Each structure stands twice: as structure tokens, then as C-alpha cells.
Amino acid sequence: MTTSRNKICSLFDIQYPLIQGGMIWCAGWELAAAVSNSGGLGLLGAGSMYPDVLDEQIQKCKAATVKPFGVNLPLLYPNIEAHIQTIIKYKVPIVFTSAGNPKIWTETLQKAGIKVVHVVSSVKFALKAQAAGVDAIVAEGFEAGGHNGRDETTTLCLIPMVRKAISIPLIAAGGIGDGRAMLAVMNLGADGAQVGSRFVASIESSAHANFKQAVIESQEGDTLLTLKELTPVRLLKNPFFELVQAAYQNGANAQALATLLGRGRAKKGMFEGDLEAGELEIGQIAGNFEAILPAAQIVKEFITDFNTAISTQSKFTL
Numbered sequence: 001m002t003t004s005r006n007k008i009c010s011l012f013d014i015q016y017p018l019i020q021g022g023m024i025w026c027a028g029w030e031l032a033a034a035v036s037n038s039g040g041l042g043l044l045g046a047g048s049m050y051p052d053v054l055d056e057q058i059q060k061c062k063a064a065t066v067k068p069f070g071v072n073l074p075l076l077y078p079n080i081e082a083h084i085q086t087i088i089k090y091k092v093p094i095v096f097t098s099a100g101n102p103k104i105w106t107e108t109l110q111k112a113g114i115k116v117v118h119v120v121s122s123v124k125f126a127l128k129a130q131a132a133g134v135d136a137i138v139a140e141g142f143e144a145g146g147h148n149g150r151d152e153t154t155t156l157c158l159i160p161m162v163r164k165a166i167s168i169p170l171i172a173a174g175g176i177g178d179g180r181a182m183l184a185v186m187n188l189g190a191d192g193a194q195v196g197s198r199f200v201a202s203i204e205s206s207a208h209a210n211f212k213q214a215v216i217e218s219q220e221g222d223t224l225l226t227l228k229e230l231t232p233v234r235l236l237k238n239p240f241f242e243l244v245q246a247a248y249q250n251g252a253n254a255q256a257l258a259t260l261l262g263r264g265r266a267k268k269g270m271f272e273g274d275l276e277a278g279e280l281e282i283g284q285i286a287g288n289f290e291a292i293l294p295a296a297q298i299v300k301e302f303i304t305d306f307n308t309a310i311s312t313q314s315k316f317t318l
């Protein structure tokens, strides 16, 4: 019997098709390097980094791992050209783009020898990203933390529909907190999994200790998608979240919500650890986490659970 190499492992030259999401304020070089050194793919979250910070983070990540790593680049980032130049300057091999039109930067990055993956939340945008020539797609379901699609399609429904629509490699995201869920999304047609929330509650994550603790203490039902009139975002319920709910009840329009949100809320909550006034972006699956763990242990447990689930599954037929 011949076995073919997993498409995501081949595309990125990695051991496991497990990608750590490039979460703003949480994904610095310590986390990305630890995940890459463990056989997955680590990503730097460039959305919360000024250009000089990304430059320094890439240098540190290169010094900490000889394995491939990538950068997550939200396309609505204000200084995007500076980030792109830095990524090309350091020959970062992989870029995950999100929150914007993949037509604009894909060719420039690919001409520099960089693999481009675009994050989408619907079949429509998956088709657009494929047409823009990206190398792979991340399809992220409604369970995911932080910024999210408007259609509320869950990972369980989104993955088979995107799989049917596109022919390029597909990575599933949203609600994947252990190796059993990774196997589930691969059974639905994904070639690999991107994991955010589980890595927020890792030792190496740059999130504030208060936020990490809040993540592992959270329970089922503690997050909700809100602020759809601005950019939809899944938040952990806290006093700031309650202010947003009260504003809705008082009939706040988009302008009033933007004023309430202000600037730098995500930094305040996730990076500075202000659990009252900050924005706490995390996925639904956080309710299942019990401890803050080293990233290497998270990767190892994912693979062990994945393999155990496969061998259990293979013993049953209906």
C-alpha cells in the first residue's frame, strides 16, 4: 500500500497539518517558534504589531527555529505595505491573509516565493480566494474567537460546503480544541486544522496572564458574537461586553457602537489584562480548556488524541 503525504504538510514542509492561528496580541515569536519546533506551523500575528515590532519578531522567530513559520496579515492593517516589505525582506515562507480582498497582494507575495493562504468564512469568499490564486484556504466557522463572518455558518456545516466548492488545499478553523476535533474536520474534507483559542492559553502566548486565566476558567456559553454593525467579533462576556449589550438595548446605531468601542480595546483586554474594560476575543471551545499548557504539549496532545481517535474510529462500522 502506498500512502501519499498530507497536502498541507507538503505545501508548508511541516510534520503535522496543525497550524497555530496568528491571533492579535497573543501570537508573538515565542509561540510561533514553539509550535513550529513541535512539528506544526507557527504564525506571528502581525495585526497588532507596528512595522518595527514585526521586523524584530521575525528576526527573533528565525533565531528560535530553523523550521518554517508564517505571518498572519489582516489586509485591513493600516501600514500593510511596510509589513509586506518586511516579510519579503526576511523571506518569510508563508503568509496567511485575512479580512480583505486577496486579489490585491497575493501575486506580489507569490512572486517573492511566498505561499499565500487566505482566511474566509463562507463558500462565496472561498471561491473568490481560489480565483485570486491563493495556495490554500482557511475556512473558519462561527465558533471561532475574535473577528468572524456575518453568516454564522458553523465549522461543521462550512467545511463540507467549501470542500465541495474548491479544489485547492483546505484548512478548517473554528472550534478545534483537540485532536478529536482535528480528525472530525479532516473527516469533513479539510486537509488540516488551524487552532487559535487553545494556543492563547499556552505558556508561550503573549496574552496577559489575566486573560489566559479567564480563558481557562470560562465555561460553555460564556462567549457571544457581537458588534455585527462594525466588524463581527466573538467576545468573552465581561463588563465591557455588558456595556455593548446595554447599548444595543438602548437602540445604539453603528456610530454609537464605534464610539463605545473606541480604540485599543483588544490590547487593553488581551495584552494588558484589563478584564473589566478590555475586549476579550476567544472562541467557544475555550469552555473546554482546563489548564495553561506549554505549546509543545498542546501539539503533542493534539497528535496523540488524533491518532487515538483514528484507531477507535477504525474499529467501528454502522
Ligand code: NDP
Pocket (backbone or CB within 6 Å): 024, 047, 048, 049, 050, 051, 074, 076, 077, 078, 079, 098, 099, 147, 148, 231, 262, 263, 264, 265, 266, 267
Ligand atoms: P484599534 O483600532 O482599536 O487599535 C489599534 C491597535 O493596534 C492599537 O492597540 C495599536 O497599538 C495597534 N497597532 C499595531 N500596529 C498599528 C498601526 N500600524 N497603526 C495603528 N495601530 C496599530 O484596533 P483593534 O485592536 O480592534 O485591532 C487591532 C488590529 O487587528 C487592527 O490593526 C487590524 O489590523 C487587526 N484586525 C484584524 C482582523 C482580522 O484578522 N479579521 C479584523 C479586525 C482587526 P497601540 O495601542 O500601542 O498604539
